[in-house]
Amino acid sequence: MTVCDPVRRAVVCSAVPLPPRREICNGVDDDCDGVVDNGNPEAGQRCLTGLSGACSEGLTACVAGGLVCNQIEQPAAEICDGVDNNCNAAVDEGNPGGGQACDTGLLGVCAAGTTACSGGRVTCNQNIRARAEVCDGLDDDCNGVVDNDANCPPAVGTTGNAGVNSGANWIVCRADAATAWVAANRGGNYNPTTACNALGYRSVDAWGGTCGTVCGFCGMDGDETYDGAGGNATALTFTVHWRCVR
Numbered sequence: 001m002t003v004c005d006p007v008r009r010a011v012v013c014s015a016v017p018l019p020p021r022r023e024i025c026n027g028v029d030d031d032c033d034g035v036v037d038n039g040n041p042e043a044g045q046r047c048l049t050g051l052s053g054a055c056s057e058g059l060t061a062c063v064a065g066g067l068v069c070n071q072i073e074q075p076a077a078e079i080c081d082g083v084d085n086n087c088n089a090a091v092d093e094g095n096p097g098g099g100q101a102c103d104t105g106l107l108g109v110c111a112a113g114t115t116a117c118s119g120g121r122v123t124c125n126q127n128i129r130a131r132a133e134v135c136d137g138l139d140d141d142c143n144g145v146v147d148n149d150a151n152c153p154p155a156v157g158t159t160g161n162a163g164v165n166s167g168a169n170w171i172v173c174r175a176d177a178a179t180a181w182v183a184a185n186r187g188g189n190y191n192p193t194t195a196c197n198a199l200g201y202r203s204v205d206a207w208g209g210t211c212g213t214v215c216g217f218c219g220m221d222g223d224e225t226y227d228g229a230g231g232n233a234t235a236l237t238f239t240v241h242w243r244c245v246r
């Protein structure tokens, strides 16, 4: 209120001025420096924007005498991280980072995988589960060994020296899962059982001679007798053969 001051002979305000206060965001010049809300008072505090996902976190700012909440993160492309990056209220939607070929770290057919976003992480899921080993040139049971226990016949033309005591290497002339015919130069000395074992067969059950060329059989399996004749001058002559069985 105004009062009459007899000393100064004037009408003056009787109110006692308040001491300056710390500036807060209120549209008032609390610290009495002539500037309202200077220094962005009460800014920089964590707040919620009301938006979804990564956009929900904000920091306060003093605007026109009131605090507002400004979002920290802007919407971004969705990535596989368990966070709603694009602020559409869906987390990791669309399998981000998924659908790519990857290596599971497993062996054989179990090695091939495809990525998928799961639980906020990109994982590598194997495409093919381990299965019974079959003779196909693949490691079906994922134990690191191709065609183990698959009773694969050796390829025709396979050669080897197992069981060759002297003379030329033997050669596989016919083969299937159950039996294989193996031939060698008759001039040598052979242990056919050892050769059969090396080819994955259990034992030898028949043997005889051939009619000229290695693999050139001329009679009943196992019943042929070596005839000593050279039918083909460009191929091996004087040969023997034997049959391996599982």
Ligand SMILES: [Ca+2]
Pocket: 023, 024, 025, 026, 027, 028, 029, 030, 036, 037, 038
């Ligand atoms: Ca103020």
Ligand SMILES: [Ca+2]
Pocket: 078, 079, 080, 081, 082, 083, 084, 085, 091, 092, 093
């Ligand atoms: Ca995400």
Ligand SMILES: [Ca+2]
Pocket: 108, 133, 138, 139, 140, 141, 142, 143, 144, 145, 146, 147, 148
């Ligand atoms: Ca295998």
Ligand SMILES: [Ca+2]
Pocket: 133, 134, 135, 136, 137, 138, 139, 140, 146, 147, 148, 150
């Ligand atoms: Ca296989």
